[in-house]
Amino acid sequence: MKWRREEEQAPPVEESGVPDTGWATTSLSTGAMANWTAVVRWSAWGLLLAGPLMGGWALASAAPPVAAPVQAEAPRAQPASSDAAVASAGFAEVYVSAYVQAGAGDAEAAEFAALYPAARSMSWSASGGAERATSSDAVQVRQVSAGYWSVTVAARVAGSAKDSGRVRYFQVPVRSTGGRGAEAWTAAALPAEVAAPAKEATTPELSYGAAHAPLASDPAAQTVKGFLTAYLTGRGELDRYLSPGTALHAVRPAPYTAVTVVQVAEHGRAPAEGAERQVPPDGVRRRLLVDVEGDKRAGGRPMSYAIELRARDGRWEVAALEAAPALASNGTQNEGEGS
The missing domain is CATH 3.10.450.540 (Nuclear Transport Factor 2; Chain: A,)
Known part of the structure; x- marks a missing residue:
């Protein structure tokens, strides 16, 4: 390298009679010292610049890592959709x-x-x-x-x-x-x-009290009667029996000429005796299982409806025609909400 050749051409150092104290002294001329300083400075810069280049070359030339073999996992059955x-x-x-x-x-x-x-x-x-x-x-x-x-x-x-x-x-x-x-x-x-699949030996228990004939003094029974008549026979206005926000449409064409409410069962606790004649506070709910008979020319047909009622302005309104009657939980009846 250049800086080594210049070092060899530098004038020899004359020994002096001064005892060795660990510090080296020279008798170089001012020009030689300037040249020596420049060589050292440029060599240092060269090493600094060459460092990253040498590191990048080492990384590029290194062999790529070999991935450990992954054992294929057996396909799993997807959950039933x-x-x-x-x-x-x-x-x-x-x-x-x-x-x-x-x-x-x-x-x-x-x-x-x-x-x-x-x-x-x-x-x-x-x-x-x-x-x-x-x-x-x-x-x-x-x-x-x-x-x-x-x-x-x-x-x-x-x-x-x-x-x-x-x-x-x-x-x-x-x-x-x-x-x-x-x-x-x-x-x-x-x-x-x-062969025919095995069938349930018993009927599931529902979460309603004992069924009884509808009481003429119960405004809820009157609402249910009017609602089902409008719903199944097309006679009467259906909307007058519905809570605000409840969207139901009468069956078309009307399959029955008349509807008879046969019996009613209450979900949870039944109202206290005489309570059905009182004006209910707004927001109180009742869930009923209603057995009806639809009359038509070929005779009557029994049916069951699960209906939720909600009190508003001193009367009962139909809040929902439920998709299915409520089942008993662990063989016991659930407490009624809002009753």
Whole structure:
């Protein structure tokens, strides 16, 4: 390097008679000292600049790290989705209807083959259309694995137009063939006729008190009677019985000519004796299970409605037509809210 050559050409240092004290002294000229200082300064700058460059070259030339092998994890079955369960059940219902009607006829066989492609190579001994499913409903849906379902369908199978038929049960394996958001369905095999699924031996207990005939002195019973009459027969204004913000529409066309309230059961604690004749404070609620009979030309039909009432301006109004009656919790009745 340059600074080493200049150092070799520098004039020798003359020894003096001064004893060595640890400090070096020279007899360089002023010009030589200036040159020596410049060399040292530029060498220091060179080292400072070369440091980052050398470090970058070392990083670039280093071998890339080798990733540790990752063991593939076995695919896990996705949790059952309610949308997928409904879709697979709907496909199975259509599939069983087509299967019951399928046979040697071209039209019936083609309809069934569209749902089960393997049927194109099948030969049928029965004639197409010899039987038909007047109704088919999924009664049990079970997920076997991700995208694979077992659906039990109850089909009422009749042999002729005059035959009311009987209910038979078919188990169908249904497979999803599409991705999320664009699912399609296909049958994995032919249906298997099976026994009827086990049924509940007892009726679930509801969270209502003892049912009794509606009291003529109870304004709540009068509201319920007027509401159901307008709702099911189309006679009377429905809105007059509704709380503000409650949106309900009468059944159209009206299926009944009259409605009779048979009995009423109260959710939670029943009002004290005589309390039904008092004006209720605003906001008080009552939840009722109402048994009614709808009258029509063919005779009466019993029905049950779970209705929530709310007090406002000294009268009862319908706040909600509940989706289902309240079930008892652990076999005990729940306390009523606002009663």
